[in-house]
Amino acid sequence: MTKNNDINTNKHKEESMNIVNVHDPFFLWGLIKHSDQSLIQANETLSDADRSLLYWSCHYYKRSNVCNYLLDNCKLVCTARDAIEKLSNITKAGENKTPDLTEIPVPFILPTSPDFIVKELRDGSFISSKGKPLKFTVINEKGETKTCMYKHGDELLQDALCIAVMKEMNMIFKEENIDAEVVYYEVLPVAKTEGLVEFIDNAHPFLEFTVDDENKNSKSSDKLKKFIEIQPERQKNLFRTFLGFIISGIVLQLADRHDDNIMITDDGKILHIDFGCAFGQKTKLERLLGLFMDIPNSPFSEDVFIAIIGREDDDKEITKLWETIKDQIWLCFNALRIHKNRFKPIGEEYYQHFHERLMIANDDSEAQQALDVELEKCYNNRFNAARAFYYKIQQNIVNDNIMITDDGKILHIDFGCAFGQKTKLERLLGLFMDIPNSPFSEDVFIAIIGREDDDKEITKLWETIKDRIWLCFNALRIHKNRFKPIGEEYYQHFHERLMIANDDSEAQQALVVELEKCYNNRFNAARAFYYKIQQNIVS
Incomplete structure (x- = not known):
């Protein structure tokens, strides 16, 4: 029995010696191979800074036994855990007002730079991008600063892996x-879809x-x-x-x-x-x-x-x-x-x-x-x-060209592409999808009828809109000659778009086909992606 205990003890000692290098760029990915006991034993040889590295690696993989041991034996790590939890909650709430960072407990070890002891946080603000990440500045006792960001909604483990590879390359x-x-730069995945990013200054x-x-x-x-x-x-x-x-x-x-x-x-x-x-x-x-x-x-x-x-x-x-x-x-x-x-x-x-x-x-x-x-x-x-x-x-050079006024009116702006002209992107994506001339989203219907879940009312509204648009369209057909002053070339465009060669029944049927293309496209994934590009949502 004693012999078996000696073997187990030696095994854990060997494991401890293999994992004390928390500075190994791939430490986070190798951690899963080691037992809780060996990690706790290794803790005894580590500085507070290295315990911080060990804690956050274990925290990601939910190694609660090791985490609890480290929290009980390192106050700066414990305070860091509390600080990160509060930063996470503030970011998750995502309020528009300036975040109050005075409630964040200090001092604590900055998880991304464990040699940096945070004494103060300031300049908190939400970034107007996906997930509204929280940007803030941390200051140590020497007055040195670092800029950080806490974010929700992205899996940062891949970012951390890329950075670990870069460190190994160096x-x-x-x-x-x-x-x-x-x-x-430094990235810390705190959980599957949240984490801390430390910016490179300047x-x-x-x-x-x-x-x-x-x-x-x-x-x-x-x-x-x-x-x-x-x-x-x-x-x-x-x-x-x-x-x-x-x-x-x-x-x-x-x-x-x-x-x-x-x-x-x-x-x-x-x-x-x-x-x-x-x-x-x-x-x-x-x-x-x-x-x-x-x-x-x-x-x-x-x-x-x-x-x-x-x-x-x-x-x-x-x-x-x-x-x-x-x-x-x-x-x-x-x-x-x-x-x-x-x-x-x-x-x-x-x-x-x-x-x-x-x-x-x-x-x-x-x-x-x-x-x-x-x-x-x-x-x-x-x-x-x-x-x-x-x-x-x-680089977000394409602009939004549909506007809503304060009194609820909708309008087009920017007519650089009209009379059949298209942007380069539209010519390219037009090979794969219909791009309507007057695109709209379901939001317009919801805003008019005041609710989202009534498909019957939305369908009824659309039929009413089609009837009203035909009245507008046919009025333009009747008064077609009023467009002649713009010249032969442009008048020919109106002659074709108003379907003057067609009788009323044919023209109305053709117009309905064009309108249905707009209507059926309102949920089209390809169309939505195109307009995401136009609306600067592609990151």
């Missing part, structure tokens, strides 16, 4: 003496550095170039982090890479943010437009090259720089191939993704050639008009 690059860096969306509308004749903007030139270290930082930016995008197979999801820091580093689409996932828009164009995982503009070499008009230098970048990226890529087994802790499914993306089945020559093809896709896309249009959509 460790590999350092060990292999490769001067490259993947810039990342980072700017790449959108701020893109071409101005008034400078359309230039293939680039000199905003980024001027920004980089202010401080000499920015140019070096941009180059070495650009390598990490490209390689991480390719290996993680990132999508949704519009210019609001690419950032530049004050010291010139470039980075990806928002990893809701990774490992081959794509937005609906990318799946559609991917039928017509290549959408690279790490898109970039010519501005990056110009900022690195300091001039726009030297194509020879730009080509030389690109060849240097390709050589450096291969060094990064091959280092990841050599250390492929270090990604095994993330699980079989994700490891298989890395096995394929790193082309482990290929020899070095084949892998380098395949990587060059992927890189050239990025490079050749930097001036691609279709790609630029896609990112314009992602």
